[in-house]
Amino acid sequence: MVSILEAQKAVNIIYPDSDEQPMADNTKQFRWIMVIHHNLEWLFAKDENVFVAGDLLWYPVEGNNKLRQAPDVMVVFGVKKGDRGSYMQWKEGGVTPQVVFEILSPGNTLTEMNRKQVFYNRYGVEEYYVYDPDKNDLSGWLRGDNGLDVIETMADWVSPQLGIRFDLSQEALQLFRPDGVPFASYSEISQRLEVALQEVEQERQRAEQERQRAEQERQRAERLAERLRTMGIDPEAVD
Template identity: 50%
Template sequence: MSTISRPALVPEVVFPDSDGRPMADNTLQYKWIVIIKENLEILYQDRDDVFIAGDLLWYPDADNPKRCMAPDVLVAIGRPKGYRGSYRQWEEGGVAPQVVFEIHSPSNDPEEVMRKLGFYSRHGVEEYYYYDPETGKLTGFIRDERGLEDGIDMHGFTSPRLQIRFEPGDGPDAMEIFGPDGQRFLTTVELAQQRDEANRRAEAAEQKAEAERQKAEAERRKAEAAEQKAEAERRRAEAERQKAERLAAKLRELGIEPE
């Protein structure tokens, strides 16, 4: 009896959408992740070819699910917006995120920091920014022929890719980031306050315009009333003149010359 050989089943390679690690270790770290991610979303809201994500696993290789990193914020220019469970580079036209941000947390020991730098340098990141909000130190790494290199004075430095400007400030939590239009990156509360203030100004402008419209309408009606009064006076005067002419004509019929 012959036996039928069956092809061996190749186990499917699984790329998890989570590494089981928390997005942030504290509120200060989370604050800066949200500020950078959400303000970049606003900055690129009109471009469908810029994908921005926070704490999303990035897999650069289709054959190695253990080789991955979850930047606090990543920017992939040339990739469409939309939902992703993870960023699988081979499904993204081979495009690596060009810009990544990491916000320091207590769990980021020097070994972890160097591991992330090595990963980003090997896998094509063009700009890597590491910010420690507790000390206020901002480090920028820009790609050259050797890979990602630091040594940049970040005070007033402008991202080549994003055209955003960094002002680290002095002391903890003092960094400011400015968009290409010079507008500072704002917190969610500041954005809400800005929106509310814009709504208040728009409402005040609308009320002022309405008051001006009503004033102009009142002036128009006043002018129209004055014109009607003048027309009535003209008609009355014309009626008096015609009456006087008729009276003068009648007197002449009677042989009396009117004065």
């Protein structure tokens, strides 16, 4: 009887899709979240079993709707892409998000970040990265035998799971895909797309001009052949 009542209680638990907290405190934090999120989505766009999410509530334990975190960006290998109101781990085959990013803002407290690190360590995150864009400071942790261990040197660090490289040699962090292509903002991608579309249009115009010139040459050759016929000359016999 007790187990039946507990099961009914678990079914009736509501897992909110929102923690009523803002996604970002300022434009810089929001921009970094978007850059990391979108570029990771592009990187794994062809793999249906890689789920990338931003500011999505993650509930690791069924029956406890108070135990949750909303990573700025998280990557989950082994689950299908698709829309979700939240990430309820027990509904995802028990798969833990393997990689988590947090982007700091002035409003983040040390206590808050310590609490997040304890959560990610306890519930199986493999890689955890924290970036402070105001200080251009990057910290990372990689799971070892005893949980998340500090990565001593982040300069040119390559993520074992993602294959991306972290470059701190500039005034701001730069991230690179495994093929060496740098991460880009939506605005930069839009500008590149616009340039590419302009080049395509220019090539189309050049091809159209060539087609028109070829057509003019064909018509000129036909007029010349007709003139030769009126003179009693077979144009095909003319060398």
